[in-house]
Amino acid sequence: DTAVSQTPKYLVTQMGNDKSIKCEQNLGHDTMYWYKQDSKKFLKIMFSYNNKELIINETVPNRFSPKSPDKAHLNLHINSLELGDSAVYFCASSQEAGVAGELFFGEGSRLTVL
Amino acid sequence: GQQVMQIPQYQHVQEGEDFTTYCNSSTTLSNIQWYKQRPGGHPVFLIQLVKSGEVKKQKRLTFQFGEAKKNSSLHITATQTTDVGTYFCAGRPNDYKLSFGAGTTVTVRA
Numbered sequence: 570d571t572a573v574s575q576t577p578k579y580l581v582t583q584m585g586n587d588k589s590i591k592c593e594q595n596l597g598h599d600t601m602y603w604y605k606q607d608s609k610k611f612l613k614i615m616f617s618y619n620n621k622e623l624i625i626n627e628t629v630p631n632r633f634s635p636k637s638p639d640k641a642h643l644n645l646h647i648n649s650l651e652l653g654d655s656a657v658y659f660c661a662s663s664q665e666a667g668v669a670g671e672l673f674f675g676e677g678s679r680l681t682v683l
Numbered sequence: 684g685q686q687v688m689q690i691p692q693y694q695h696v697q698e699g700e701d702f703t704t705y706c707n708s709s710t711t712l713s714n715i716q717w718y719k720q721r722p723g724g725h726p727v728f729l730i731q732l733v734k735s736g737e738v739k740k741q742k743r744l745t746f747q748f749g750e751a752k753k754n755s756s757l758h759i760t761a762t763q764t765t766d767v768g769t770y771f772c773a774g775r776p777n778d779y780k781l782s783f784g785a786g787t788t789v790t791v792r793a
Contacts, residue, residue, distance in 0.1 A: 609785070610720075610769055610785070610786050610788065611783075611785050611786070612726070612771065612783040612786075613783075614780060614781070614783075617780070625780055659725060659726070670781075671716060671728045671731055672716075672718075672726070672728060672773075672781070673728070674725040674726045674727070675725060676724070676725050677725050
């Protein structure tokens with residue numbers, strides 16, 4: 570079983586559309602994250618949830634809205650997609666939000682905005 | 684802004700040679716983690732260092748945490764084609780959120 574799974578793996582869409590990426594972890598972890606990796610491979614944290622509560626909300630356009638229905642799921646909804654949103658989006662989870670939390674990443678969702 | 688700096692950005696290595704990638708922070712880190720991302724893949728956790736001056740080894744990989752807990756290094760000996768990928772360090776300044784370095788992308792010449 571995949572520990573952190575995200576869908577879809579690939580997403581090609583037009584500017585202005587709205588799209589969602591889903592993430593699920595079966596590790597029993599309390600904390601989940603969304604990271605954005607641009608073409609230069611830089612990993613930038615977007616959001617983090619601990620037990621369904623938002624704990625990290627970086628400077629991200631409010632077109633991006635995370636939702637955590639339970640601690641095993643963290644979804645990302647993006648409104649009015651722009652060209653600059655093209656990137657690979659990684660979901661991750663960790664057992665703890667603090668010092669000891671190694672991250673387990675999903676396989677990524679490659680978003681291409683045309 | 685980016686709190687954890689990593690150099691070099693690219694490393695082209697002849698198979699069999701050694702190389703080192705470095706990670707530096709302006710503030711003390713509570714711990715440092717290293718991840719590897721293969722081309723087309725996702726970051727995978729390699730190791731975590733917590734103590735000042737700590738050194739850990741995984742086969743041909745040697746990880747070091749500086750005495751001041753502001754820098755770290757990853758040294759790979761006898762590079763193989765399986766070492767291709769991007770290596771990220773990630774540190775927690777002041778127990779705050781994990782901050783990733785920009786990564787060192789390694790290519791290997793056979």
